[in-house]
C-alpha cells in the first residue's frame with residue numbers, strides 16, 4: 001500500500017544544497033511539512049522565504065552534534081506534532097581525494113564523522129518519533145558503497161557503513177511497523193561532485209575506470225523524484241540512475257573482476273601515485289616525509305616520488321607498447337573482461353594479463369587458441385536435409 005506523502009512531517013539533514021534541497025522542495029510540493037537543517041543559516045533563511053514559513057521549519061544543525069539533533073526533533077514535534085520521515089542526507093568528501101597512505105588523518109576521520117556517524121546520530125535522534133508514528137527512514141549512501149573506493153576510501157567506507165546501518169535498521173524496525181531504506185545515488189551534479197571532478201587526476205581516474213554512462217552526472221531533481229517514490233513505496237533500496245542496478249545486483253560476481261583489473265592496471269597505478277604526489281605537494285607529509293624514517297631502519301623510503309619513479313621505470317621496461325596501445329587504452333577498465341575481448345583480438349588470456357601490468361618481457365603475439373572440441377563437418381544426407389555424421393550413422 002502506498003505511504004502517502006501529504007501531511008507527513010519530513011526532517012532532512014543537508015537541506016541547504018544539492019540532493020537535500022531538491023528533495024525538500026519535491027516533498028513540500030507533494031504536501032509534506034518539511035524540517036530543513038544544514039549549517040548555513042543564510043541559505044536556510046532563503047529556503048524558508050522561498051517555500052513559505054507555514055509548512056517549513058528551518059534550524060541550523062551540525063550532524064556531528066547530537067544535542068542539536070535532539071533539539072531539532074523536539075522542535076519539529078512541538079511545531080508539527082511529530083516526525084514521520086527522516087532523511088539522513090548530510091555528507092562531505094575528502095577534498096581533493098587521495099590515498100589512505102597520504103590523506104590527512106583529521107580529514108579522513110572528519111568524513112567518517114559526518115558521513116557515517118552523522119547518519120547514525122540523525123537516525124538515533126529521530127527513531128523514537130519514527131517508531132511511534134510507524135514512519136520511514138531514508139539513509140543516503142552512494143553507489144560508492146558497493147564499488148571500489150580506491151582514492152576515496154573514507155567516503156566509500158562511510159557509505160558502505162551507511163548501507164549496512166540501513167539494512168540492519170530495516171530488519172529491526174519491522175516489528176514496530178516502521179521501515180528504512182537506503183538511497184544510492186550515482187554521480188549527481190551538486191557542489192559535492194566538484195570535489196571529485198574538480199581535480200584533473202581524479203577526473204582521469206574516473207574516466208579510466210568507469211564507462212561513460214555510469215560517470216555521466218544526473219540532476220539532484222532526478223534523485224529527489226526517486227526518493228519521493230521510494231518513500232511512497234517504503235523501498236528498501238533506491239538506486240538512481242537505474243543503470244547502476246545491475247552492478248548492485250551482480251556485485252558479488254563483477255566486483256572481484258573489476259578489483260583485480262584495477263589492481264593490475266598500470267595506468268590506474270600511475271594515477272593513484274600522482275594523487276599521492278599532489279597531496280605531498282600540498283604539504284601533507286603524513287607518509288612521505290623521509291625524515292620520519294627511523295635511522296638504520298630496514299624499510300625502504302616510501303616517498304611518493306620514489307615509488308612513482310620506480311613504478312614508471314617498471315612500466316616502461318615491462319609494458320608491451322604494441323598491445324597496450326592497441327587493446328588496452330581505448331577500452332574502459334570496467335569493460336575489460338579477461339576471457340572475451342583478448343581472444344577476439346588473437347591474444348590469450350595469459351598474454352592479456354601480462355600486458356596489463358605485470359611482467360611482459362616474454363610477450364609474443366600468439367596464435368588464437370583453437371577450440372579443442374570443434375564440431376565435425378556437416379554433410380548432406382540422401383533425404384536432402386542437413387545432419388551430422390554421428391546422427392546419420394546407423
Ligand SMILES: NC(=O)c1ccc[n+]([C@@H]2O[C@H](COP(=O)([O-])OP(=O)(O)OC[C@H]3O[C@@H](n4cnc5c(N)ncnc54)[C@H](OP(=O)(O)O)[C@@H]3O)[C@@H](O)[C@H]2O)c1
Pocket residue numbers: 013014015016017018019020037038039040043061062063064089090091092114140141142143184185186187188189190191192193
Ligand atoms: N553528488 C553526488 O554525486 C553524490 C553521489 C552519491 C551520494 N551522494 C550523497 O548525497 C548526500 C548529499 O550530497 P550532495 O551531493 O547534495 O552534496 P552537497 O550539495 O554538497 O550538500 C551537502 C549537504 O550536507 C550538508 N552538510 C555537510 N556537512 C554537514 C554537517 N557537518 N552538518 C550538517 N550538514 C552538513 C551541507 O550543509 P551546509 O552546506 O549548510 O554545511 C549540504 O546541505 C551526501 O550524503 C552525499 O554523500 C552524493
